[in-house]
Amino acid sequence: MMMEKKQSWSKHGHTYESDQSKGAILVKTYGSPWSNSSILKTPCEQSRQKASEIARFHIQDMRSWFRDSFFRMSKKDEEREKRERAFFENGSKLLEKLIVSCNGKSIPIRSFSAQELQQATNNYNKRYGMRWYEGSLEGRMVFVKRFPENESFAEFVINDIVISAQMSAHSNVLKPIGCCLETTSPILVFEFAANGFLADQIFVYHITQQQNQPMVWERRLKIARQIAHAISYLHAAFSRPVIHMYIDIKNILLDEHDVPKLSNFYFSVSIPEGETDVEGFQNRHPMFRTPELEATGKVNEKTDVYKFGVVLLELLTGEDSDNIIRLANDEGSNLVAYMHNRDQVCCINEIVDPAILVGEGGASLEQQLQSVVDLALTCTEEDPERRPTMVDVTKELRRIESFVP
Numbered sequence: 001m002m003m004e005k006k007q008s009w010s011k012h013g014h015t016y017e018s019d020q021s022k023g024a025i026l027v028k029t030y031g032s033p034w035s036n037s038s039i040l041k042t043p044c045e046q047s048r049q050k051a052s053e054i055a056r057f058h059i060q061d062m063r064s065w066f067r068d069s070f071f072r073m074s075k076k077d078e079e080r081e082k083r084e085r086a087f088f089e090n091g092s093k094l095l096e097k098l099i100v101s102c103n104g105k106s107i108p109i110r111s112f113s114a115q116e117l118q119q120a121t122n123n124y125n126k127r128y129g130m131r132w133y134e135g136s137l138e139g140r141m142v143f144v145k146r147f148p149e150n151e152s153f154a155e156f157v158i159n160d161i162v163i164s165a166q167m168s169a170h171s172n173v174l175k176p177i178g179c180c181l182e183t184t185s186p187i188l189v190f191e192f193a194a195n196g197f198l199a200d201q202i203f204v205y206h207i208t209q210q211q212n213q214p215m216v217w218e219r220r221l222k223i224a225r226q227i228a229h230a231i232s233y234l235h236a237a238f239s240r241p242v243i244h245m246y247i248d249i250k251n252i253l254l255d256e257h258d259v260p261k262l263s264n265f266y267f268s269v270s271i272p273e274g275e276t277d278v279e280g281f282q283n284r285h286p287m288f289r290t291p292e293l294e295a296t297g298k299v300n301e302k303t304d305v306y307k308f309g310v311v312l313l314e315l316l317t318g319e320d321s322d323n324i325i326r327l328a329n330d331e332g333s334n335l336v337a338y339m340h341n342r343d344q345v346c347c348i349n350e351i352v353d354p355a356i357l358v359g360e361g362g363a364s365l366e367q368q369l370q371s372v373v374d375l376a377l378t379c380t381e382e383d384p385e386r387r388p389t390m391v392d393v394t395k396e397l398r399r400i401e402s403f404v405p
Contacts, residue, residue, distance in 0.1 A: 094186075110189075112137075117180050132144070170229075177190060201215045220315045226260050243271065246267050306381075312375065316351070316353065317352060320335075
């Protein structure tokens with residue numbers, strides 16, 4: 001006697017029973033008006049139901065695909081519209097700034113797409129400092145400067161493009177190659193500076209991290225004189241003096257031949273015709289701090305002189321001006337205040353970077369160092385009227401260089 005073979009399983013709220021003796025599947029439905037009923041389905045009916053379920057599944061899948069595709073297309077359309085809007089807004093601001101600042105003269109600035117720069121930097125893979133990235137365009141190494149996607153940055157970035165372009169004739173200014181206007185804040189492209197930032201070769205804690213050799217005094221002095229000349233050019237070469245506002249050792253880069261390049265003009269301002277000063281960029285960060293800016297909110301050429309004096313002190317001591325470590329027991333002390341308040345009979349060897357004193361220097365080296373200390377202190381006088389002009393500073397540094405150690 002053959003035993004009946006039955007199997008059962010559940011799916012989609014139904015219980016299925018296979019009855020091989022009848023060649024059919026018994027489907028029991030629950031939770032329906034016919035919850036106690038049973039339906040007997042023949043093999044032919046089973047095939048029709050299976051085909052219907054497959055068709056229903058594919059229709060749902062296709063609907064999902066169309067919905068996702070439409071979403072992706074819509075997102076691409078939104079991104080394209082955003083890029084186009086940014087391009088026209090930034091482009092009009094840039095053109096207006098160029099016309100006003102360059103007296104109608106044409107300054108060619110190459111335009112790059114966001115995709116080009118993303119590929120050039122390998123998706124912004126290798127970073128220098130806060131916003132600088134190494135890249136390669138048409139076989140040429142470049143620096144790409146990228147800012148946060150924030151409309152508040154756009155005006156400053158455009159200012160950086162325009163002033164950098166105006167200053168590009170000077171050999172000690174980092175030359176702009178082009179920009180991308182498709183992003184909320186434009187992305188800038190500059191010539192490459194293979195030896196990086198000057199600060200990384202001067203500050204003691206940077207040297208330890210970077211494992212760089214300390215820079216010799218002769219190179220420091222030459223760099224100081226070249227940057228002083230670039231600032232003099234900024235003050236005197238145009239119809240209205242331009243104030244950099246952001247002279248800082250961290251804004252000076254070095255090319256493969258150690259030629260210094262001044263950068264970061266995004267806070268630069270022009271003094272209006274007939275005026276002697278102008279409203280300066282207000283920021284509590286120490287890098288912007290000068291006595292006159294804190295007292296009046298106004299700046300002029302002497303503001304850059306003060307900040308350059310700070311750079312001179314940093315080149316002399318190897319200390320970060322806002323966080324001196326070697327010279328003062330109180331970490332975080334201000335270098336300018338320390339130097340102005342120090343004992344005037346203090347030996348020069350006690351304040352200069354020990355790396356400068358390595359080897360034979362003699363009286364000529366000591367004379368150079370003392371002269372630069374005196375110049376730096378004059379540049380950082382609290383009263384702007386007592387500070388020299390950058391033209392005078394450049395001449396004095398050239399004179400000091402003539403004292404061959």
